[in-house]
Amino acid sequence: xxxxxxxxxxxxxxxxxxxxxxxxxxxxxxxxxxxxxxxxxxxxxxxxxxxxxxxxxxxxxxxxxxxxxxxxxxxxxxxxxxxxxxxxxxxxxxxxxxxxxxxxxxxxxxxxxxxxxxxxxxxxxxxxxxxxxxxxxxxxxxxxxxxxxxxxxxxxxxxxxxxxxxxxxxxxxxxxxxxxxxxxxxxxxxxxxx
Amino acid sequence: xxxxxxxxxxxxxxxxxxxxxxxxxxxxxxxxxxxxxxxxxxxxxxxxxxxxxxxxxxxxxxxxxxxxxxxxxxxxxxxxxxxxxxxxxxxxxxxxxxxxxxxxxxxxxxxxxxxxxxxxxxxxxxxxxxxxxxxxxxxxxxxxxxxxxxxxxxxxxxxxxxxxxxxxxxxxxxxxxxxxxxxxxxxxxxxxxxxxxxxxxxxxxxxxxxxxxxxxxxxxxxxxxxxxxxxxxxxxxxxxxxxxxxxxxxxxxxxxxxxxxxxxxxxxxxxxxxxxxxxxxxxxxxxxxxxxxxxxxxxxxxxxxxxxxxxxxxxxxxxxxxxxxxxxxxxxxxxxxxxxxxxxxxx
Numbered sequence: 001x002x003x004x005x006x007x008x009x010x011x012x013x014x015x016x017x018x019x020x021x022x023x024x025x026x027x028x029x030x031x032x033x034x035x036x037x038x039x040x041x042x043x044x045x046x047x048x049x050x051x052x053x054x055x056x057x058x059x060x061x062x063x064x065x066x067x068x069x070x071x072x073x074x075x076x077x078x079x080x081x082x083x084x085x086x087x088x089x090x091x092x093x094x095x096x097x098x099x100x101x102x103x104x105x106x107x108x109x110x111x112x113x114x115x116x117x118x119x120x121x122x123x124x125x126x127x128x129x130x131x132x133x134x135x136x137x138x139x140x141x142x143x144x145x146x147x148x149x150x151x152x153x154x155x156x157x158x159x160x161x162x163x164x165x166x167x168x169x170x171x172x173x174x175x176x177x178x179x180x181x182x183x184x185x186x187x188x189x190x191x192x193x194x
Numbered sequence: 195x196x197x198x199x200x201x202x203x204x205x206x207x208x209x210x211x212x213x214x215x216x217x218x219x220x221x222x223x224x225x226x227x228x229x230x231x232x233x234x235x236x237x238x239x240x241x242x243x244x245x246x247x248x249x250x251x252x253x254x255x256x257x258x259x260x261x262x263x264x265x266x267x268x269x270x271x272x273x274x275x276x277x278x279x280x281x282x283x284x285x286x287x288x289x290x291x292x293x294x295x296x297x298x299x300x301x302x303x304x305x306x307x308x309x310x311x312x313x314x315x316x317x318x319x320x321x322x323x324x325x326x327x328x329x330x331x332x333x334x335x336x337x338x339x340x341x342x343x344x345x346x347x348x349x350x351x352x353x354x355x356x357x358x359x360x361x362x363x364x365x366x367x368x369x370x371x372x373x374x375x376x377x378x379x380x381x382x383x384x385x386x387x388x389x390x391x392x393x394x395x396x397x398x399x400x401x402x403x404x405x406x407x408x409x410x411x412x413x414x415x416x417x418x419x420x421x422x423x424x425x426x427x428x429x430x431x432x433x434x435x436x437x438x439x440x441x442x443x444x445x446x447x448x449x450x451x452x453x454x455x456x457x458x459x460x461x462x463x464x465x466x467x468x469x470x471x472x473x474x475x476x477x478x479x480x481x482x483x484x485x486x487x488x489x490x491x492x493x494x495x496x497x498x499x500x501x502x503x504x505x506x507x508x509x510x511x512x513x514x515x516x517x518x519x520x521x522x523x524x525x526x527x528x529x530x531x532x533x534x535x536x537x538x539x540x541x
Contacts, residue, residue, distance in 0.1 A: 006365075011268075015261060016428060023255040033253045041264060048268045100250060115242075115249050134243075135250055139213070159203040162239055169242070176238040177245035 010055045015044060018061065021135045022068050028100060028131055029072035039075065043067045062146040065136050069146070100131070111177055118168040122161055129154055130161035206236055210243045257428055328361040334374075338463060343370070347388060350377040350463045367398075375407040377463050382420070395444050396425040400435070405459055413444040416459045424449050456480065467508040467517065475499040477521060478538070485514035492539035495527070502527075 019040060026036035043064060047054050054060060100119045119127060132143050133154075144151045169177075205222045208214040214222065226233050332341055334351040341349040344362045351357050355374025363369075368388045380388045380399045390397040392408040400421040407414040415424050417436045424442055425433035432448045441456070442449045458480040461467050467484060469477055475491065478499075482489045491499050502525050508517050518536065522529055528541045 012261070015264060016257060019257045019260055020251075020255045024251045024253070027253060028250070033255070037255065037260060041260065041267070044264055045267055048264075100252070112245070112249050115245055119246065119249070130246075131250060133211070134247055155204055155207070158207055159200070162207065162242060163203065165246075166239060166242055176234075177241040 007051045007055055011044075011048060011051060014047075014055070014060055014064075018064055019044070021137070022064055025065060025131070025135045026068050026072050028135075029069070030075060035075070036072075039071050040068060043071060059142075059145075061136065061138060062142045065132060065138070066146045111174060114169060114172050114174060115165070115177065118165040121168055122164055125149075126157045126161045126164070129157040133158060206239055209236075210240045329358055330361055331356065331358040343368075345381065345383075345388075347378065347380040349379075352376060352462050372406055373408060375405065375462070377403070377405045377418075377460060379403040391427070394427055395449075396427055398423040398425070404436075414441065415449075416441040416456070418460070458484070465510050467506075467511070469504045469506050471503045471505055473500040474502040474504060474521075474525060474538070477504045481514060481517055481521070485517075487514050488535040489518075490532075490535050490537045492537055495538060495540060 022040045022043070023033070023036045026039050027033060030036050030039065046067065047060070047064070054063060100116045119130065122130060128147060129143060129149075132138065132146060136143070136146070138146070140151045140154045143154045147154075149157075202222075202225055205214065205218055205225070208218055209222055222236075226236055332339060332351060333356045334353050337353050339351045341351055341357060341359075343349060343359060345368055347368070349357055349370070352375040355372065355376055357370055357372055357376060359370040363386065366386060368383075368386055369391060370389070371391050373392070376390075378388070378390065378399070380403065382388075382399065388399045390399075390406050392406065392413055394408070395406075395413045395415070397404070397406050397415050400423060403418040403420065404422050405414075405416040405418070407416075415422060415436060417438050417440050419438050421435055421437050423433055423435050424444070426444060426448050429448060434442060434449045434451055436442055436451065441452045441459075443452065444450075456476070457470070457472075458467050461480060461484045465484075467480060469480075472480075475496075478489045478491065481487075504521060504524055506520060506524065508520070511517050518529060521527075522538075525538075526540075527538045530537050530539060
């Protein structure tokens with residue numbers, strides 16, 4: 001197998017692995033799923049153009065997440081300056097994203113709604129670390145590099161995120177997230193670990 | 195919140211992120227054992243962590259649609275000369291009156307350009323899938339085909355199927371692409387595993403003979419000897435390993451394993467059907483599959499089809515009729531023709 005074929009296969013694998021998580025990540029910034037897909041497609045097209053430099057590196061994962069994040073934020077800036085406001089003025093000014101959008105469709109689970117609230121209640125930096133670690137499935141080092149912070153900060157912020165969410169839910173009377181309900185839904189959740 | 199000082203918190207986090215070392219796990223374990231409340235706290239945090247992933251995925255993104263789009267987009271990048279060099283095709287508008295000349299130079303040019311474009315696209319495709327090595331594409335149009343692969347492995351392609359493979363294998367895997375159904379007898383080489391790819395699945399042998407069937411909405415893999423690994427192409431993290439006698443089907447929820455593969459899975463290749471106390475519904479399914487005809491059971495028969503068992507062996511029986519006649523006699527049932535379907539019913 002020569003290099004061009006190897007590149008193509010690597011690209012296909014990376015795309016299959018990371019396309020959905022990157023779209024989910026984009027969705028925490030940009031509220032329109034179609035737009036999210038456009039942004040992610042654009043980022044992958046750039047990777048293909050620069051495949052010789054980018055594909056074989058271990059850092060492809062954080063390159064992709066960083067690029068998606070930057071493109072989402074510049075999209076939000078552009079939108080704001082052109083007068084179309086897709087997110088609140090407050091968010092724009094404070095840079096208060098990512099924000100977890102509500103679940104689409106029917107039968108929302110109360111616990112889940114509260115969990116969404118719990119995540120959205122987190123301080124911005126904390127939320128950002130949490131969302132990235134969850135969707136990006138990255139090591140501390142990769143999160144640190146993506147966000148330009150220290151590894152220690154990543155660890156602290158993650159601890160803080162988990163503790164705050166737990167306390168928020170406790171206040172709402174939820175001692176622990178119900179496992180059963182989630183197990184019922186497991187069939188449509190693709191990469192939930194054991 | 196009690197007990198969870200910073201250090202413990204960081205241990206818990208490492209554990210639920212599956213990054214804890216053995217020493218850290220041991221330390222965490224002794225903390226967990228110290229107090230049932232600690233255990234409860236740990237579980238609450240672990241649950242929270244687990245529950246947070248689905249809420250971050252409120253929308254379903256279709257990666258295969260996205261990939262088609264992406265592929266269309268990167269093709270021209272791969273082969274810009276062809277696309278850029280091809281003049282726009284001039285369409286002959288119906289009803290447009292043109293003087294008919296014996297030789298129309300402009301039309302001739304247009305035809306040449308189209309040919310070039312098609313050839314270019316084809317060439318690109320072949321480069322992408324083979325990396326410059328010539329590929330063979332065998333279609334079993336008129337009957338089953340035996341295909342001797344360049345590495346000495348053998349594929350039997352069922353009528354109607356197609357197999358594409360490089361004229362010589364090189365690199366870290368022996369990749370073939372399958373449409374339809376085929377049986378493979380493969381020599382194992384850990385350095386260069388034999389891999390069968392369909393639209394949806396990647397099947398990797400771990401030393402073996404096996405059947406891959408891509409039919410309708412499902413892919414099916416049956417292992418005769420040895421072991422194979424099956425992976426859904428869209429979800430490469432999910433895969434299962436099948437051993438001899440096992441069978442798996444690719445469903446919306448990934449590969450689902452059936453421990454028992456069908457005894458007649460290879461009947462299309464051997465032309466032998468063997469039933470050993472086999473329930474009638476399975477018999478009907480096997481006959482239907484081998485001869486490519488439609489057979490059904492009448493509605494009143496269906497609930498009890500499992501109770502009617504057939505023991506028989508049909509070797510090289512050319513006509514489905516002969517097989518069905520025999521089954522009819524053994525089961526005491528009758529057969530009628532309804533449109534293109536033969537229906538078993540009780541007289």
